[in-house]
């Protein structure tokens with residue numbers, strides 16, 4: 005019954021474009037909303053089932069179907085009705101005047117006939133609404149007419165202004181003509197004078213000889229000479245006049261041009277005026293049509309009212325139970341007679357025709373609603389089932405947890421918070437450095453006593469806690485090292501690129517190896533603060549030196565990814581880390597030299613005695629020279645310095661004088677064997693400084709370490725690196741396999757693993773849906789690319805890969821952004837070009853969540869870098885079963901091995917590579933990948949599974965770092981003993 009009611013209303017709402025008399029019942033609406041919600045939360049299995057069904061939810065929803073009259077009354081039932089209406093392909097009702105005319109014409113027949121159906125009152129309302137619509141349209145047309153008249157007025161006044169301008173110009177033209185004539189006359193005069201002058205010159209010798217006796221050989225005051233001079237001067241004046249007139253003439257030509265362009269404009273305006281006038285005439289015709297329609301409608305309305313009254317009377321008669329059959333028959337006859345009298349025969353037939361159509365529609369809507377109801381019901385059952393399963397699982401897990409000796413497996417956050425607590429006591433001078441050291445050692449050894457103490461006094465006051473903890477302090481020897489990373493990035497709290505991933509990935513891996521790892525970062529205003537839920541300001545101020553004076557720094561502490569992190573917030577008027585971005589400021593050199601100095605000051609003032617201080621890239625490269633030049637002599641001398649260069653393209657060079665700000669001695673440092681830049685001698689190079697001053701120097705892959713030792717790859721530092729080759733090594737980065745794990749990833753639509761790849765296909769469907777890519781051929785390979793769009797990444801080849809993918813029959817999704825304005829613009833143009841394309845989508849932004857989905861959804865992953873120190877995307881892609889197509893350079897050469905390379909053992913072959921960084925090279929690798937994908941689906945799947953099982957974790961890389969640290973520390977201790 006409810007479904008029938010819904011259908012009837014939908015049909016009317018659609019046909020008439022009038023306010024709905026009856027709304028979709030609440031139950032129907034909530035079902036629709038629930039279906040949407042449910043659709044989002046389906047488990048993988050349910051989604052698979054659902055995608056197989058021809059779902060009503062996938063039907064296109066037309067948001068344009070409401071007429072202006074009911075747009076204010078939209079509710080969720082409107083969405084529902086739109087779906088139904090569009091499905092049946094009924095015509096849309098438009099509020100534009102010209103369309104309204106035809107809608108009314110179409111509708112008239114229905115009005116008259118529907119008056120005979122069982123809901124006459126609703127039709128009358130419909131009719132009234134229709135008439136109102138018509139009136140509104142008439143109003144609109146009137147407004148348009150007034151507007152057109154205003155336009156005409158405006159055009160006419162423009163025309164008058166133009167005419168005045170033309171008149172003025174014509175006057176000027178006449179004036180100039182007169183002047184030209186005058187000038188011509190004067191020119192003739194000049195020529196005559198010139199002739200006279202020549203004649204006189206000719207006559208002069210003769211006259212001279214005749215009058216020599218009278219005036220002497222040559223007298224400058226002779227009348228002839230004077231006359232000649234006067235004529236010469238007049239000649240010059242006349243020449244000037246001619247010049248002026250010529251200029252005026254050219255002015256006049258200009259004016260003539262302008263006049264002709266104005267005339268053109270005038271004729272254009274004239275023609276648009278004509279057009280407007282004809283439009284106005286058309287509108288007037290429409291208006292008169294509407295007028296007559298309005299009359300017709302009124303007449304019809306009267307007829308319908310009469311009919312209504314008759315019907316009502318007849319129906320009343322029919323409903324009175326006491327009337328006998330004869331009376332009923334008589335009444336029926338009367339009704340029939342009245343019907344015959346009031347309705348023409350053809351109307352009656354049409355009525356039946358439309359009634360049939362209406363009936364069919366009602367039936368089909370009812371069927372559809374029934375299907376929807378059944379589907380929704382089964383969804384509800386499934387959902388209830390999954391909720392139950394989920395609940396059972398939670399109960400099971402919590403029971404398990406209760407049974408487990410949970411204290412053994414406390415998360416890293418627990419220990420890191422404890423460390424932060426100890427450090428805050430130390431910095432606030434509540435405990436001595438030696439007590440802090442003992443407590444820290446107990447913590448990083450995960451000693452049960454400190455664990456129990458912490459758990460026992462969690463609710464106690466700080467003072468009581470302190471007293472209990474101090475009871476624990478005793479000196480203990482430690483096997484692990486105390487490692488401090490000083491960096492500009494750390495994922496996920498402050499990540500720009502791979503550096504951020506390395507700091508947290510390596511830090512966590514070293515922590516797992518029982519070392520005490522801490523990180524110091526700038527406190528950027530634009531950090532992802534939600535990744536440091538326990539962030540707190542310490543009750544301490546650290547003063548650090550800069551530009552000849554001391555500045556205060558506020559210290560914040562919290563845990564990120566289970567690691568204790570200290571954030572430095574400088575109280576410097578330049579607000580160094582309050583810029584809304586990480587890098588790219590004019591004073592980056594100052595910002596990061598300040599930070600490097602403040603980080604060391606924090607270590608120094610906290611009394612920590614780390615074994616390793618590990619700094620990264622040019623931003624914290626200052627730490628190495630500052631440590632040995634200033635802090636080691638001050639007493640912070642327990643540590644060895646490790647410097648990792650993640651990219652030799654950025655070396656942090658600046659005029660040597662800028663080094664003085666952080667307290668380094670410019671004369672001492674700006675030397676060829678220290679920080680002086682190898683090509684510009686008036687500059688210092690911070691990366692060079694760190695190479696020279698560090699005990700361990702690393703870069704992020706073995707191949708890149710070799711490349712930077714060549715003149716081509718070293719960017720001016722190859723000689724420095726060669727001279728430090730004993731302490732320089734390339735260690736391939738790992739990836740954080742917890743953060744990048746397709747079987748637990750919360751950002752992707754469906755989790756999956758190498759053992760069950762079905763979820764991968766569902767992620768592909770999900771991204772196609774999200775990005776509105778075509779679904780038609782599900783087997784099309786999807787090529788992904790996630791990158792910073794900088795020349796290093798081979799932007800021209802990325803661009804080429806987009807077009808080549810389309811040619812090869814694939815789909816392409818790019819996620820990236822560029823700090824280089826012209827590259828960003830270029831890709832914006834490409835994105836625009838493909839914005840409605842079925843197979844290409846470019847998303848020019850940084851979006852961590854979307855990056856996860858792209859890795860999961862793509863079949864192939866493009867990395868055509870010009871050079872690549874390590875590269876993480878190829879490893880992440882493989883972990884998600886996306887096969888890399890990469891250029892053989894740097895870290896890509898150490899992690900992607902071609903499936904067709906016989907020199908590589910089969911178990912390591914994992915992708916498609918090319919050497920020459922041009923379109924042919926890339927084409928060859930892409931074509932091989934597409935062939936493989938299309939022709940050997942089974943082998944492709946095996947390749948995907950193999951890639952997913954490859955170990956790119958930090959474990960082995962962290963072990964290499966550990967070994968380097970240990971050797972360096974051992975050497976230092978041995979040296980100290982000597």
Ligand SMILES: Nc1ncnc2c1ncn2[C@@H]1O[C@H](COP(=O)(O)OP(=O)(O)O)[C@@H](O)[C@H]1O
Pocket residue numbers: 500501502503505790791792819820821849850851852855874875876877878880
């Ligand atoms: N536009 C983006 N949105 C989200 N993540 C991105 C984007 N661009 C790059 N990334 C991420 O940044 C990291 C890139 O690391 P890497 O391959 O070493 O390149 P680089 O450090 O040179 O930028 C990866 O984790 C990658 O997923």
